[in-house]
Amino acid sequence: MGTKTIIPFGPQHPVLPEPIHLDLVLEDEKVLEAIPSIGFIHRGLEFLCLKKPFQDMVYIAERICGICSFMHGMSASEVIESIMKIEIPPRASYLRVFWSELSRIHSHLLWLGLAADAFGYEALFAHCWRVRESILDIIEETTGARVIFGTAMIGGVRRDIDRDTLGRIKNRITEIEESYRKIASVFIKDYTTRYRLVGVGVITKEEAYQLGAVGPTARASGIGQDMRQLGYEIYDELDFEPVTESDGDCFARCMVRIREIYGSFDLIRQVIDKIPPGEISVKFKGFPEGEHFIRVEQPRGEVVYYARGDGTKFLDRFRIRTPTFANIPPLVKMLAGCELGDVPVIVLSIDPCISCMER
Amino acid sequence: MRNFPAISMIRTVFRYLFGKTACQMYPKKPAVFFDTTRGHIEIDASRCILCGLCAMNCPVGAITVNREKHYWQIDHLGCIVCGACVEKCPKKCLTMENTYTAPANSKKVKKVNVTPPPKPKKPAPPPPVSDQG
Amino acid sequence: MSGKQEIITIEKDSLLEQVRKMDEDGRRLALITCTPGDDFQIDYSFDLKGELKTLRITVPFEEAEIPSISSIYWAAFIYENEIHDLFEIDFPGLALDYGGNFYRIISKPPWRKTGQESSLKPPPGEEAKEEEKKSPPTPEEHGDTGDKG
Numbered sequence: 001m002g003t004k005t006i007i008p009f010g011p012q013h014p015v016l017p018e019p020i021h022l023d024l025v026l027e028d029e030k031v032l033e034a035i036p037s038i039g040f041i042h043r044g045l046e047f048l049c050l051k052k053p054f055q056d057m058v059y060i061a062e063r064i065c066g067i068c069s070f071m072h073g074m075s076a077s078e079v080i081e082s083i084m085k086i087e088i089p090p091r092a093s094y095l096r097v098f099w100s101e102l103s104r105i106h107s108h109l110l111w112l113g114l115a116a117d118a119f120g121y122e123a124l125f126a127h128c129w130r131v132r133e134s135i136l137d138i139i140e141e142t143t144g145a146r147v148i149f150g151t152a153m154i155g156g157v158r159r160d161i162d163r164d165t166l167g168r169i170k171n172r173i174t175e176i177e178e179s180y181r182k183i184a185s186v187f188i189k190d191y192t193t194r195y196r197l198v199g200v201g202v203i204t205k206e207e208a209y210q211l212g213a214v215g216p217t218a219r220a221s222g223i224g225q226d227m228r229q230l231g232y233e234i235y236d237e238l239d240f241e242p243v244t245e246s247d248g249d250c251f252a253r254c255m256v257r258i259r260e261i262y263g264s265f266d267l268i269r270q271v272i273d274k275i276p277p278g279e280i281s282v283k284f285k286g287f288p289e290g291e292h293f294i295r296v297e298q299p300r301g302e303v304v305y306y307a308r309g310d311g312t313k314f315l316d317r318f319r320i321r322t323p324t325f326a327n328i329p330p331l332v333k334m335l336a337g338c339e340l341g342d343v344p345v346i347v348l349s350i351d352p353c354i355s356c357m358e359r
Numbered sequence: 360m361r362n363f364p365a366i367s368m369i370r371t372v373f374r375y376l377f378g379k380t381a382c383q384m385y386p387k388k389p390a391v392f393f394d395t396t397r398g399h400i401e402i403d404a405s406r407c408i409l410c411g412l413c414a415m416n417c418p419v420g421a422i423t424v425n426r427e428k429h430y431w432q433i434d435h436l437g438c439i440v441c442g443a444c445v446e447k448c449p450k451k452c453l454t455m456e457n458t459y460t461a462p463a464n465s466k467k468v469k470k471v472n473v474t475p476p477p478k479p480k481k482p483a484p485p486p487p488v489s490d491q492g
Numbered sequence: 493m494s495g496k497q498e499i500i501t502i503e504k505d506s507l508l509e510q511v512r513k514m515d516e517d518g519r520r521l522a523l524i525t526c527t528p529g530d531d532f533q534i535d536y537s538f539d540l541k542g543e544l545k546t547l548r549i550t551v552p553f554e555e556a557e558i559p560s561i562s563s564i565y566w567a568a569f570i571y572e573n574e575i576h577d578l579f580e581i582d583f584p585g586l587a588l589d590y591g592g593n594f595y596r597i598i599s600k601p602p603w604r605k606t607g608q609e610s611s612l613k614p615p616p617g618e619e620a621k622e623e624e625k626k627s628p629p630t631p632e633e634h635g636d637t638g639d640k641g
Contacts, residue, residue, distance in 0.1 A: 021596070037590065150440075150442065210565070212567040293537065293546070304522060304537070306523075317528075326522075328570055329569070
């Protein structure tokens with residue numbers, strides 16, 4: 001019978017991109033349970049809906065997180081458009097999907113770099129981020145900024161992309177995919193990677209569903225649920241399949257994200273081929289009245305937006321439930337029974353975006 | 360068969376030893392921005408009519424327009440470079456430059472004096488109809 | 493465009509048996525929302541294969557107490573702790589109860605009062621601390637603040 005100690009897994013830790021606190025109850029290097037507590041980066045952004053007019057909520061939503069920035073802005077516009085029953089033109093939908101998939105690629109490449117850094121491969125971390133720089137160049141050329149895109153707007157998008165630029169981007173995507181393929185093979189085939197990731201942090205399919213896991217965390221355990229299947233924006237006209245694995249360990253979560261990047265490259269090529277000419281935004285009048293739920297597939301999972309308006313300039317309530325918030329109970333379950341040295345890898349494998357979680 | 364990992368390792372070493380590096384000698388080689396990069400806001404004061412639409416649409420309140428004292432003022436460090444003012448200006452006198460705001464060590468605002476547009480001349484009132492006969 | 497949605501208003505007493513029915517259908521808990529207004533309105537949203545069903549209960553300000561559903565859905569503990577910390581509603585029977593320490597923030601969140609009257613000012617004790625931390629930007633010449641209030 002060993003002695004029990006409680007170790008704080010800080011807000012500050014080299015492996016964490018953002019601050020979260022876990023109290024680990026240990027018995028001789030084996031974790032018995034983990035107790036999370038949050039609030040280090042709470043900015044009270046939901047409360048701002050009572051102070052700022054509803055058009056400004058798109059700017060605020062974009063700045064919740066730096067990695068999934070565009071999808072937050074797009075979801076904030078979508079929820080207000082569904083309340084006010086605004087139909088956006090098809091070209092705007094295609095452009096939104098184009099930027100969403102670029103956002104997903106750059107987020108997954110960032111995560112692959114952090115995961116490589118978590119088990120010591122700093123050169124691989126630099127290579128992943130080098131490939132990510134080419135994606136950020138495409139984003140800067142089409143939207144004007146690298147991280148906060150600023151193109152989502154209620155009623156459509158704010159910027160257009162002309163046909164020559166789209167053609168050049170299509171060629172560049174093929175080159176980027178080739179250089180990405182070399183990096184992905186290191187994750188899949190290397191002996192040390194498999195030793196650190198296989199069999200670590202296992203969660204079964206029933207447990208993941210009952211605890212409400214979303215995104216790659218759920219798909220790695222065999223739950224084939226991807227919010228893009230709902231067909232929002234223009235996804236019902238594009239063909240793709242959600243990527244699932246069945247093992248439920250860290251290696252499966254890594255494989256799901258690697259294969260999703262290939263899927264996103266393919267979706268971008270489909271969008272560039274099928275995009276129709278036309279307008280990019282519509283004008284609208286009036287104030288939102290009513291309520292609606294919107295669900296969008298962010299890189300980390302399913303985000304749910306809920307907004308309620310009562311006919312004035314200010315919204316009544318603007319609620320955002322981000323995917324990392326829903327992945328915390330599965331994380332607590334995964335950490336029970338693991339070794340202390342595996343805790344950083346497991347915490348990083350759910351892709352924690354804490355600034356999204358505590359808006 | 361055992362030599363294949365060794366051959367690919369030697370190939371990788373030569374590629375990264377003698378090939379082109381991914382890094383650039385910044386700041387010796389200056390950064391190149393795209394045309395569409397959102398850097399900072401500039402105004403062409405000769406076309407401004409002091410309507411105030413840019414200040415009303417700014418989500419953070421970085422622009423101030425004063426009609427009585429004839430100036431337009433922007434806080435460059437508070438501006439989030441969203442481009443809403445550029446879109447809403449009716450006279451298209453605001454432009455988005457593609458270089459970033461230089462770092463500063465105090466929060467000063469930039470004030471631009473604007474000559475107000477000349478008032479349109481009112482047409483002379485018609486002469487009163489004389490009541491004759 | 494966003495899948496089928498349905499909102500059902502129920503009484504507070506029948507909450508636990510309705511949630512048990514959702515669990516038997518095989519639904520997963522998506523989110524728990526709290527909207528302050530004239531009184532608190534709590535929405536429990538459950539999802540099955542892309543279809544979202546929401547149970548809505550209303551709770552008055554004075555007796556803000558709701559039985560916890562974390563005996564059926566263990567994952568509800570984070571949502572209920574968050575609502576307890578931000579809106580001060582009690583959940584007796586919570587599986588993992590933090591007692592108000594889930595969100596580690598210093599000042600009280602302003603949501604407790606109804607929407608239009610609440611302000612972002614901290615309670616009187618912390619006002620002195622806030623004043624010395626903030627230093628507003630000083631323009632070169634003092635002028636009017638313009639149209640933005």
